[in-house]
Amino acid sequence: MASSGPGIQCASGPGEPGLPGRWEWRAFGERFGAGEARLAVRTPEHVEESDDLYLLSPVDDVTMKIRGGVLDIKRRVEVDDDGLEQWEPIAKSEFPLTASDAARAFAAAAIPFRPQVDTVYEIDRFVAELARPPSALQTVRVRKRRAHHTLDGCMAELTEVDANGLQTRTIALESEDPGRLVAAVRNFGFDSSPNVSYPRALKTLLEIEPQRCAVIDVGTNSVKLHIAEPQPDGAWRTIVDRAEVTRLGEGLHDTGEFRAEAMDRTSVAIAGMVEEAVREGVAAIAAVGTAGMRIARNSATLIESVRSRCGVAIEVIGGEEEGRLAYLAVKSGLGLGRGSLVVFDTGGGSSQFTFGHGARVGERFSVDVGAARFADRYRLTGVVSQEHLRRAFDAIAADLARLDGRPAPDTLVGMGGAVTNLTAVAHRLATYDPDVIQGARLDRDEVDRQIARYRTRTVEERREIVGLQPARAEVILAGACIVRTVMDKLGKESLTASDRGLRHGLLVERFGTRPRGPQVDRLHPTRIG
Numbered sequence: 001m002a003s004s005g006p007g008i009q010c011a012s013g014p015g016e017p018g019l020p021g022r023w024e025w026r027a028f029g030e031r032f033g034a035g036e037a038r039l040a041v042r043t044p045e046h047v048e049e050s051d052d053l054y055l056l057s058p059v060d061d062v063t064m065k066i067r068g069g070v071l072d073i074k075r076r077v078e079v080d081d082d083g084l085e086q087w088e089p090i091a092k093s094e095f096p097l098t099a100s101d102a103a104r105a106f107a108a109a110a111i112p113f114r115p116q117v118d119t120v121y122e123i124d125r126f127v128a129e130l131a132r133p134p135s136a137l138q139t140v141r142v143r144k145r146r147a148h149h150t151l152d153g154c155m156a157e158l159t160e161v162d163a164n165g166l167q168t169r170t171i172a173l174e175s176e177d178p179g180r181l182v183a184a185v186r187n188f189g190f191d192s193s194p195n196v197s198y199p200r201a202l203k204t205l206l207e208i209e210p211q212r213c214a215v216i217d218v219g220t221n222s223v224k225l226h227i228a229e230p231q232p233d234g235a236w237r238t239i240v241d242r243a244e245v246t247r248l249g250e251g252l253h254d255t256g257e258f259r260a261e262a263m264d265r266t267s268v269a270i271a272g273m274v275e276e277a278v279r280e281g282v283a284a285i286a287a288v289g290t291a292g293m294r295i296a297r298n299s300a301t302l303i304e305s306v307r308s309r310c311g312v313a314i315e316v317i318g319g320e321e322e323g324r325l326a327y328l329a330v331k332s333g334l335g336l337g338r339g340s341l342v343v344f345d346t347g348g349g350s351s352q353f354t355f356g357h358g359a360r361v362g363e364r365f366s367v368d369v370g371a372a373r374f375a376d377r378y379r380l381t382g383v384v385s386q387e388h389l390r391r392a393f394d395a396i397a398a399d400l401a402r403l404d405g406r407p408a409p410d411t412l413v414g415m416g417g418a419v420t421n422l423t424a425v426a427h428r429l430a431t432y433d434p435d436v437i438q439g440a441r442l443d444r445d446e447v448d449r450q451i452a453r454y455r456t457r458t459v460e461e462r463r464e465i466v467g468l469q470p471a472r473a474e475v476i477l478a479g480a481c482i483v484r485t486v487m488d489k490l491g492k493e494s495l496t497a498s499d500r501g502l503r504h505g506l507l508v509e510r511f512g513t514r515p516r517g518p519q520v521d522r523l524h525p526t527r528i529g
Contacts, residue, residue, distance in 0.1 A: 021086045021089075022176055023177070023178045024087055024173070024195075025083075025173050025185050026170055026197065026201075032158075033190075034189045036321065047146065049144065050067055052121075052141075052143075052204060053140070053142075054144060054163075055127070056199055057111065058110070059109055059284060060077070061284070061509060063197065063199055064105065069094060069095050070093065071091065071092070073089065073092075081360055090109075095121070097120065099121075101121075102119075107315070107378040109135075109451050111135045111137065127139060128210075134282065136211040139185065140202055142161060142162065142163045142164075144159050145160040146159045151187075154174060156176040159172070159347070166206065168205060187222055191207075200512065210512070211226070213228065213510075214228075214273075214277040214284070214285045215288075217287075217290065217502050217506070218266065218288065219292065219349070220248060220349030220370055221349075222245045222417060223248075224242070225241070226240070226507060228507055240282055241503075244269045245469075246269050247337055248266045249372050257296055263302045266306075267305040274494075286315075287306075287315065289316065290502070292349045295349065296481065306324065319367075321365020322352045323343070326501060326505055327356060328362070328477070329496055329498065332505070333498060334439055338358035340407075341412075343414075344486055345473065346414070346418050346479060346486075347417070348370045348475065349372060350367060351375075351400075351482060351486075365402060368399065369396060369482055370482075373476050375475040379528045380475075380477045381477075382475070383457065383458055389455055393481055393484075393485065396482055400485055402500060403489040403490060407491075407494055408491035412495040413496045414498065415499075415500065416479060417443045417475075417479065418476065419483060419498075420497060421467070422497075423437050423468055425466070426440075426446050428467055434499040441495075442497050447487070459473045465521070
């Protein structure tokens with residue numbers, strides 16, 4: 001993930017802050033075909049051996065290892081259309097670690113942690129704390145013999161690997177230039193092998209089973225909890241999926257800060273969700289904050305409050321990243337075809353738009369148009385006149401000007417509380433059913449009918465409407481106006497509703513969808529001793 005909050009301090013390149021993260025391609029196996037044969041006639045520039053202790057958590061996009069008394073943490077920030085992965089360092093810290101260094105590592109592994117300020121952590125204590133139940137972190141001793149080369153301007157290494165007594169080999173190419181890296185991978189004939197990161201390869205090699213995980217999405221209007229466990233085919237089975245309206249962004253537009261009572265409501269809700277996740281036996285918890293936390297000047301106060309209550313570090317992500325995760329959730333949940341696709345996720349403080357074509361993501365951006373924001377600004381929380389509503393519509397349209405003049409996509413997918421509640425009301429769902437919402441069609445006429453209904457009702461009367469979550473009564477009119485404006489600007493008579501949201505994309509991004517079993521054979525391990 002490209003952005004990070006106070007819970008994780010990121011450098012920007014390998015080894016030294018300020019350098020761009022390198023793009024990597026890596027494969028595992030016994031032999032690497034003609035490309036390896038071409039390497040065999042070359043003399044390595046240098047050969048080095050190392051003994052590493054890898055710390056494997058359920059998080060798939062973080063590499064954490066200890067080498068020579070130094071903790072080295074890297075995070076995957078992007079996977080491009082060619083399957084290359086870009087990694088950047090989060091931390092490189094010598095032992096003993098300070099409490100803040102230890103907290104950074106726990107946040108990277110998505111493990112709740114409340115550090116003691118004056119405590120230092122030697123290696124043994126740090127590893128023991130990190131692996132304490134319910135954490136599913138496992139340690140793997142890895143001995144490497146690496147032969148370094150330069151291929152077509154890219155760094156390359158061919159490595160003999162011994163992981164807890166199992167042997168395999170890996171070849172890797174790296175460059176700051178993804179185009180150069182793709183050309184080198186193809187030129188040496190390595191592109192027939194899948195790109196597999198070290199953490200994923202070690203889990204597969206050692207047959208480490210994926211674990212039940214949780215994600216928490218801290219929005220401007222509500223906090224969402226999603227707990228799921230991996231299935232043999234790599235899909236995730238939902239255990240818990242719920243939201244709690246905390247109105248974190250209440251008054252944010254007027255002051256630029258969160259109110260103390262709103263932060264307290266939200267931190268209590270998050271702590272309760274963490275307790276629930278622990279009861280459900282999760283191995284890791286990832287928490288992110290969105291628009292409200294990007295805007296509020298005192299977001300750090302909320303982050304520290306949550307950390308002190310339950311040990312979870314909230315990562316504040318950017319608007320484009322939020323949109324990318326929403327698009328990922330749609331791709332994994334709806335499996336839409338190859339035509340043009342627009343995914344929009346409207347929340348309490350902002351709306352994210354991602355434009356793509358099939359699996360390929362094109363433009364993505366975020367705008368400060370959210371249901372809670374406009375409900376507060378235009379007093380849409382009760383009965384309003386047609387003229388008042390028109391002024392709100394005009395303001396929403398102006399703030400969504402980036403949508404003007406675009407061709408209508410083949411498919412428009414909407415997600416977020418406004419879309420799911422509008423769809424639930426359309427289907428008169430007395431009890432919310434995600435299977436009914438997922439993939440349902442919502443047309444303009446239905447949205448217009450509901451706007452007219454909400455405009456003429458008080459909050460109390462709205463709460464009686466079948467299908468509408470009572471806690472959404474204050475913001476539903478604003479949310480419906482945003483949805484209607486998006487449909488109008490993109491020239492669509494209907495949209496496809498997605499019950500899956502940022503939290504589902506985050507689950508796939510952080511914890512992966514690695515199928516159990518089949519990749520073990522491709523790694524060709526042999527046991528020694």
